Amino acid sequence: MKYDFDTLLERKGTSSFKWDTGMDYFGRDDVIPMWVADMDFACAPCVVEAVQKRAAHPIYGYTVRQQSYYDSVMGWLKRRYGFSVSQEYLCFSPPGVIYAINIVVRILTEPGDTVLIPTPNYDSLFDLVTRNGRILAESPMRWENGRYVLDYEDLERKAERAKALIFSSPHNPTGRVWTREELERLTEICMRHDVFMLFDEIHCDFILKENPHTTIGLLGEEVLRHSMVCYSASKGFNLGGLGMATIVLADDDLRQRFKEELSIAQTRLDNVFGAAALMAAYTPEGEAWLDQAIAYVSENKRYLADFLKAHIPQIQLCQAEGTYLVWLDCSGLPYRGMALEHFMINEARVVLSGGYEFGSLGDSFLRMNLACPRSVLREALERMEEAVRKISV
Template sequence: MKYNFDQVIDRRQTCSVKWDFNQQIFGCEDILPLWVADMDFQAPDAVVEALVNRARHGIFGYSNGMDGYYEALIAWLGDRHNWEIQQDWISFSPGVVFALYELVRSLTKPGDKILIQSPVYPPFFKAVKNNGREVVNSQLRVEHGRYVMDFEDLEEKFSGGVKMMILCSPHNPVGRVWEREELDRLGRLCLAYNVIVISDEIHGDLIYEGHRHIPLASLSPELAMQSIVCTAPSKTFNLAGLQTSNLIIPNPEYRKAYEASRDLTGIHNPNVFGITALEAAYREGEDWLNQLMHYLKESVEFLKSSLAQELPQIKLTQPEGTYLVWLDFRELGMKPEELQKFLVHKAGVGLNPGYQFGSGGEGFARLNIGCARSVLREGLERLRTAVCELS
């Protein structure tokens, strides 16, 4: 069937973090939210129907994944990403951020060094710092407008005693989809210096034409035993509120340590609607996803063209994956906090300020294009009006 991603659906008064909390988050109500990483699109019909049917059963007792749940996840990773996994590698988590905290706690000790690559998803910093570990940053470099890993810096940092790395793949916010050669080189370094890798691959299904997501642990059996891959249907099918994700942990010692730490929190099993949605999405959602990626690709081109013609001061980093776009506002000549005030109070748009993503993010902002194009157009018009008033 044909999905209509141009349809604008009012999300207000639905307890939406994105739409119902402008005052608390930005300090004003009259703002167009284009920030937090969920989409304004309805989930695939098959998912909605499965949830409705499950709700009609009327009993919502304690639940756990059954064969269909695991079979759907295993088939998806095999068919979509050419990665064959075993069911006993799978461990439940209510979310990837929760998993990051538990993995840091269970696989490292207080004071250990954990490496991240800024500018990067802010919870990476918090998962390290809030657990009493030391953040070691290897900042991404920009070459010909494209972000790349600094392998010389990585090796230097690894040789200094780094115990763990949190990899963002595809990368949020810069939109890179790492190529096999890059991941191979990174994997060799991790093996050489005995660095455990947590690979956050929550955006791994959201890949634009011409690029391919490669699960880190699929590169070699040796690297698989030193890796934990974080997956979820939440970004792919807009199911974040169901709080259901899975870790793929081939190493039984890592898996045992994670599950012991997770169980101490009192969380054990996925909720009944998360189970239902995951299975339906992975079994019947591929056509919806393919149409979504086509729509998002057109939105990227619309945004790129509009900026070039009407707002050349704002530069777009071409995304290779995700529905998040990294925008460079440095030509406006504003300090980071000044830029955020301008975007909120002058332009009336809610973006994620770049400085929250760590070093290399100053002067940037993250824009979520997971919305109807008319909403994106309104956001651009607000920006254009505000920028014109500066001159």
């Protein structure tokens, strides 16, 4: 089956965080939103059918995970990534990945302890560190040959005083897909300094075959016992509104403490529709849809690269290895930080994520979401071209 990613579906008026917050967030509603990390594609038909089938039963009570749910998760990790995870290691965080990381940070560290995060990085990961009274240690990545790489010497120095590392893999916002060698070197440093590792792999499903994702689960039992690995169907299958995450915790004591925290907060049970959606997504039919969505967004990336080169050379596309997010170098424009973001909102009428939100290295960057029909991308780029041309005259 060939799936339709070209049709523009009307999302305004659906309580969409991405499309219905223009006036509240930006003071105008005539903008094209390309900021929030969700897709403007219809979900896979098998997912829609599964949710509709469940909705047809008129009772939406508390939902328990049955063996079929576990089998779906374990089957997906094995088939997609070659990771044969033990069922006993599996935990779940219905509120999502950030909630799960927040819980484990609070379990393993005390106020005043240091948590290490390479930058730029997803701003919510910074927030959960600082707003919990922990000290954020940023490790700025290095720019080499058109992409970011880890600064291992800096990581080594800062790991000496850190209690935990939070790491985005694949990387948000830059789209880096880390190689096995990079991850092995990173985990070796953390293991040597007794730094517990929290891996956010929420974007791992949206990866090209030529840039395969290496999940931490493949690096051995010892690494796994010093790690927390977070997965979710929300990004790859556009299910963010259903709130769910799969967590792998191999350490028995930490896993029990994690489950106890979820029990105390009464957050251990999945959304009734989320369970149906996940099991449908992790089928061959769901995987076929995902592969076609990845191929479509890859064409969007090529279109973007060609357009920028021909019409907006002041903006450079950083090497985009994975995810449907791209990192734009806007150092050729006369704006930085919030001023750069506001220029795009008010002059181009396009909402992109301001790079400053991802750390000090992002001051001249913007993050763009390409999971949209090409017609939307084309209009956004034409608006950006016109706005840039006005300031270049």
